[in-house]
Amino acid sequence: MIAEQPKTNTAASKAMAKPLKRGRACMTCRILKIKCDGVRPICGPCRKNPKEEECEFSDGPTRSRTKVLEETVSRLEARLQELEHPDETTPSVTLHDPYSPYHDSRQLSKHPSTLLMPDSRLFTPLSPFSPTSATSSLPSGRQWTSFGLEAKSDSVTSSGSSSSPHGHHASSPFLGEEEPSFGIIQNLVDNFLPHASEFGFFLNTNRFRHATLLPLPFGHHSRPSRSLLSAVYLWGAHLSQSELLLAQEHTLMIRALQHTATDIMGPHPDAVLHTLQAEVLLAYYLFQTGRFLEAKTHAATAVSLALAAGFHKIRTSNLHPQPMIGLSSETPISLHPPHDNIEEGERINGFWTVLMLHKYLTIALEPPTSVCGTLEAPGTQIDTPWPLDITNYSEGLLHPDVRGSNTIRNFLVNIPEQGYQGQSVLAMNAKAAILFHRSAQLSGQWTPNLQPREFQSFAAVFQSLNRLIETLRHSLTPLAQLDVKNPYTRTIVLTHALTDAATIKLHSIFSYSDSSSKQHCLTSARNMLAFAGFNIQDVGYLNPIIGTLWMTACHVFIDEISRLRSMHTAWPPNTEGSEDELMERLRSGMAVLNTLSDESSLGKYQLTKIQEAFSAI
Template identity: 30%
Template sequence: MQSTSSQSRESSPPSRPLARGQACMPCRWRKIRCDGVRPSCGQCTGSQETRECRYGDANTSHASNLQKTVTQLQARLRLLEQGESTTVQSTVLLHDPYSDNSPSYTTPPSQSRSASVDTNSDWPSPDICAILTDTFFQHVQCLPWFLHEGRHRQALTLPDNNPGRPIAALDAAVLLWGSILSSNTSPNFPAVHSETLLDYASSQVGLVNASGQQAIQIIQARLLLAIHFLDTCRVLEGRAHLAAATSLAFRLRLHKIRSSPSSSSLPNATFLDPMTIPLLPDPQDAVEEGERIRAFWTVFCFSRTHAVMFGQYSLVLDSESEERRIDTPWPLNMNLYDQDQMPQDLQSTGTLCRFFHGIRSGWPWENDMLSYLSKASALFERTARFDAVQQRDPTATDPTTSLTEFASLDQRTDELEAQLAPLTAGPAQGLHLAQSLVLTGRIQLHSSFAEQSPISRAKCLGAARAIWNVSVATRVETFVFLDPVIGWIWAAACRVLMSEVALLRAQPARSALPGTTTEAELVQTLDGILALMSALVTASSSMNFHLSRVEQERVVLC
């Protein structure tokens, strides 16, 4: 009995507050009252965190700990200013200032990839990195990649401290996607810690100076990170990377490549000295210029399509004003830049405006897949904007102006669809995405008039069925990756089909249209799209999101 009461008195909290410096380290760090019980106080025992309860020197004050941290940070800054060594021993690591022990984890130094492998067991080995890089480039056509593959591979062979080597964020982003694509194509491939690669790429992409060729690599890295975050439904992070890539592309004036002499930057105000990003130096050769041209149009496609998906305005505007006008010529295939096929004296003005006005440039390279995707993305966004105005307030614009814009967009859509129809060569993923964007643009253009106009209703239904037919024809189920916007497009096609089925049931007399299919055929197409979406949900969180939304709406139809 006496022993039990003695143990109770020993573990019970003191009746008065502890003296300064007597609390355990976790309680001091969290700024909460500590009962001083050892070996573990009441706060740490009841906490769900895994932090160990430990007691330090009572004579060490909070100010002393802070001073210790400041000293470590100053040493780290001096090391960065002098240039980091490639040896791990010279690296100053930051850790918990209240810990008396060595750091419980390490992170790869920001500049040395060899050190990354040595200091982090989760980092892939050099052999695995080589396999992941090969896998990435085997399937690169399904991703927003615009750099020259040969030059990028050659740069990877340079030493870590060589300025010509790709930036760390881009290197990690390529490995990240290599691991994702490997898991999709080779289930027995050794497990790779993708989160380590993702965290490293995300942390490094903002640490590089946006100047010279490294600025183009920043855009590339951010696009790869953006599409990963959007596909995994981490929308805020994905949109942040996309917005940063888009903003940087415009700040570098990639929309003004080969612009006519009249297009110049705005002069600085007399009394103001705005902070600006240094402009890119002149490209060293045709390939470097081609990378910049393809960088802009890749950003353009990504920004336009995903702005529609999230119901937002795109940061890439096709304004008629000189400063915002897109003058960069349509992109060539990278092989043509390699062969220096772009005329040296070519100048371009209003590339996108001329397209919407139906003016063909006559350039022989307009059949490049990125060029088709750029035009399809432009129509996709413009028809969505037109539909939004009609849904919000049709009387807000002049009827004649609206009719003229409608007719122009409808004609551009028909023309681009006709150009895409006979294509069989080239990346199947790009062709499928371009055709799907054009068909969805037709749905957006005619959806506001479908209830009143049998022609618009028939065009919406025809486009929805064509989206399914294109997916079947290109064998989309064999693709290793689908752009997240495809799930949104398939969901839109499903809604058109469900709307038509509901109309057939409610008003059979009104539903007679030339070429209209039966309800059973519509349901069969609908079920086919839903089955395709179901087969892809395991590899895409965004596809799973769109499928769940459509299935909820399908319940009402049944």
């Protein structure tokens, strides 16, 4: 019996009989030119001949793989046509070689006779991947470029150090060959060292220079650490008058920042001391160039490192555990005992340099109500004896029996010091910085609504600080007796300015209501900007905080001129206290600040602030 054939669905049959619209057939059937039923996800022909992948349809929600490949082939064929017939087509993309400067520098290094600039041979090759940025710039507005020279990765020394400027070549995995030629190193170091103390350099300059110029690789243990050398090279370029060196300043800054961040965990025997010195130099550099937040960051790092290393407890008379910086591979990092008096003196001076840096930046960059003393916070006792001038340590002026305890507290409560302690130029500078900081801190605590007991406490501290400031002032060498060629003159000028600024900070809160305080402020401001009659430009570079001190003096004159105008007080022309005399003093102060504005972004910023304050009265 023959089975009855099922009836065919008429509608379905008619639909299948119709030809498929273009795009409904799968890509395989289209390529093979066979009839496709369009069933998804797998059509009939593909189901009869199974394959690993599902059918691809050109009208799907996304482009099929075949379509993408077709478009890629078309695009490459068009590009090939452009390259083969550049005159017949308009290219859509212009290709360039991003390493052409690198290749050019290699050719130039092979053929020095083709160099257009004779000084360009002064730099040793560096990696083309040096961490420089074409978009970054320092506040001074200079145009920065990288060294842009090659690295030789096949000549790394066994210790991992990179090349020196003395014929050895090696590379760092991050920075390539980082040192300029020997002659340029001499130039950079000699640019910096005459002014080094003004930017926080506390090491023995003779020893440093000798070690720097040794014919040994960069990072060798007998030379200063990478971070310290990089920071000194940075300052040397910044202080130079050479456009060639100034053009490398940004590159040198990047390298100094990178080495300073990593050297503390390195194998250099003086890693702690040299990293501390590098942090101080970078903080001053960033402050000078107007990068205030970064300056504060590096100053804070220097403070933390000095405390962790126990530099505040050198020669302490109290029981103090051996300091440890941290752990590296479960091995504690600690300082070795100083080898001689000079090395111990470097650590003592290093601590006081960090303390002064911290106080300078706190006053310059913090509002009066936020001025605080991290290094003198409760529980942080400073026992390190007062610093000596670095040459005094080799002369044996730091007696072996000298011990310290509560050095700053004893000074503030006026306990007499023994012998030469506290009488050096650097000690006087540190004391002036402490008094300046304390005066700013106290003035920030003043409010007219103090309770009687609070007012009595405030008045007692006020009178004590005022006596200390006056005592220090009378113990300083008068400016009129200074020789501008003496290297200590700059520090003494700064100490006088700090002392005058401390008086202004202390008395300014009462200058509107108390005539005595007003006269203290005016006298100190006049002294600060008079310089005992000699030309301040003859002294040379001063610590960057000097601009903040001069701003303080200028504000005194601006405030007094404003007060006279508001009271309509008439003074005889050109007499002390008249508006003419005050205006002349103010112009003198602004002229001094103008000299700083030519040297740094910080100076430009300070001059602008004074001009804004003057225009507002």
